[in-house]
Amino acid sequence: MWKTAAPADTVRARRQSGNRVTHRVFDPRDDTDARAVDVLLTDGTTSVLDTTPDQALALGALLPEPTAGSDEPVRWVHYPWRRTLVRVLGPVGFRRLRLDRNRDKLTLDEQRRALDLRVGVVGLSVGHAVAHTLALEGLCGELRLADFDQLELSNLNRVPATVFDLGVNKSVVAARRIAEVDPYLTVRTFPTGIDDAVIDDFLDGLDVVVEECDSVDAKFLVRERARARGIPVIMETSDGGVLDVERYDLDGERPFFHGLLGDLDRAGLARLTAPERAGLAPRILGAESITPRMAASLPHIGTSLSTWPQLAGDVALGGASVAAVVRAFVRGEAPASGRLRVGLDAALAHLEDPLSSGAGSPAAER
Template sequence: MTTAEHLLERPNEKSESHVSEHRILNSALESDIATVEELAALPGMRILDASQNQLESLMGLLPSPSAEVLDEPQRWIHYPWRNSLVKLLGPKGFRTLRLDRNRNKITLSEQERMTELRVGVVGLSVGHAVAHTIAIEGLCGELRLADFDVLDLSNLNRVPASVFDLDINKTTVAARRIAELDPYLTVVTHPEGLIASSMDTFMDGLDIVIDECDSLDAKLTLREAARSRGIPVLMETSDGGILDVERFDLEPTRPLLHGLLGDLDARSLADITPEQKAPMAARILDPTKLTPRMLASLPEIGVSLSTWPQLGSDVALGGASVAAVVRAFGLGTPPPSGRVRINLETHISAIVDF
C-alpha cells in the first residue's frame, strides 16, 4: 500500500481525513425532511423505501425490541455515488435487526461493547476484505482506513469491488461499500495514505491497527507508531494464511515483527535498495514455509510475472482470520503475541473419509 516516500514529510504535503460521503437525514426533523424533498426532486434521483418491511421484521424479533427502538424515527440515507435516497430504520433498530443473526455467537451485551472499539486498517487491497468483514459482523464502532492508491483492474481478482470503482481511491471504494452495508458505522478515510503528517490523526485512540500494506518501510513505521502508543498490531499474509499478532499493549518493548529483523527500524531502510530489502521480507515470511506454488513463482517475479500472486479466496480467508482476532479482543479474550498459519491447502489435503 504505502511506499517509503509516503512515510516521509515532504514540503507542502497535506494530510486530510474524510468521513464517509453519504448523508443521514432524520425523518422527524423538518429541516432534514426539506432536504430529502430537495434531493428527491433532482433529475435521476432513485428513491428506495422498504422501511415498512424492515419495521415488520424488527417487530418480529425475539425478544421483542423495546418501544424506544420500535418508535425510533426512520432515516433517509443519501448515497451520492448511487444518486439514490434509501429509507432505513433508525440506528438502534437498524443495528438490532441487521445483527440479530449474530446471536448468541455474539450476545447482545457483547455486541454493544464492540461499538467501543476503534480499528485502523492500513492497505486496502487485502485490507478491503478485512475492513468489510469487521463491518459485516459489527465488530467496532469506528474504522479508519489508509491507502494512497487507486483501484486498478488487476485488483479485481481479490478486492470485492466492481468496474464502477476503477480509478477511485481504495479507501473511498471500501468506505462506500461499508456505507451501503451499514450507513451508521463511522468510517474515516485517509486517501493520502499513512504519511508523517497524518500519523497522529490516524493512530491516536485506536484499539487495534491492522497492517495490510506492501512496503517493508511502512510495516516498520506503522509498528514503531503502534508500539509507542501501546496499540496491538495484526497482520495477515495471504500465502499460507500467515496470521501475526503483536501485543504492544502488553509488551511496550517488544521487538518489531517478532524480532525477525533484529533491531532494524524504518530509518535503517532509508538508504538501501529494493534488492537489499527483498531478503529481509523473506526473513519475515520464512521461505521454508511458503506454499509450493508461491515458492515456484518467486524467481519469476519481474521476469514472467508482474508481481507476487494472490488469490481472492486467500484474501477472503485473511479477512475472516483478522476479524476473528478483532472479535476476540471485543469479547475480552484476545490472543497473545505470536503467529499461526491457517493454510486451507494443508487442511484440504488432509481430508479423509469417515
C-alpha cells in the first residue's frame, strides 16, 4: 500500500538523523564496550555478521606469515545506518589481510608509511570516487571530507551511492561507504563544506589536499590557505581526464592554477563580474582540454541542459588518477607541479593491434 508523505518536520528530523556518520568499534577489553555489545546482540533488532574464524585462517595463511596481528582480540563494529553489528580482526591483522593483495605494488613498508599520510578531499562527487579509492588502496591514515550538499537522485549517474542515501550529506555518504571498507580508518566529515570558518581546521596537519568542488570561491580559498601552509593541491577534471598537481610545498610563491589566470587571487576574484567569473573555467582548463561533446554542450547549459554533463566512468577514472598521485607521494616518488591528460575516449582512437605489429603472431611467438 502507498504511504502518505511524512510531515516536513518529520522529514527534517530523519535527514538530521541520517547525516550521522558515526560507526563504533568496540574493544572487548573495555567493560563499557563489552556491555554495549551485549545490549546490541540481544536487542532483537540488530543484525549480526561474524566471519572472524575465516578471517583468522586467511591471516595465518599469508606469505610471509605475519609477525603481528594474530594475537589481537577481535572487535565488534556497529553500523547504525545498517542496524548491523559486524565482527572483524583487530586493526593490525585487519589491515595486513585486507591490503595483502596490494603487495608489492605497495610494499609492506610503503603501506606502513601511508598510515602517516593525511589527505583532505573537498567536493564529494568526483571526490567520492577519490576518497573511496584512497581508502581501498590504504593510501592514508586519515581522510577529511568536505561538502555542504545533500545527495540527490540526479547524482546517482556518477556518485556510487544508492537510493537509501538520498537526502544525506555527501560527505557523510562517502564516509559511511569508507567505514564499511575499513572501520579503523580515521575519517572526519565537514558537512558545512569549505569556507573561512572551517578552512583552517580542515587543513591543519594535512599532507595533501584534493580539490574537486564546483565553487570558484572555494577553489581559490583552498589554494590560498594551502599555499600559505605549504600543502600540495591535486585537482582532477572529469571531462577529458585533466589532472593537475600544484606543489605549494615546493614553491610558496607559485600562482594558482599554474598561472593560467595570471596572478589572480581571492581579492581579485571578488572584484570580477558574473560574466568574468563564468569565463574562468575555460581559461583554467584550456580549450584544447575540453572534449568535443562537452564543448557542444556548453552553449545549451541553462536552456536545454540543466547543468554540465558528467559520466560515472570519467569520475571513476578521476579517482584512479588522483590515487596514482597520492600513491607516488607514499612511495617517495611525488611528481612535480604540472598537468596531465588521461582522457580514455581520445586514447581509444590510438588502439594498436598486436597482430599488425607482428607481436601476437605465431611466428613472433616462435
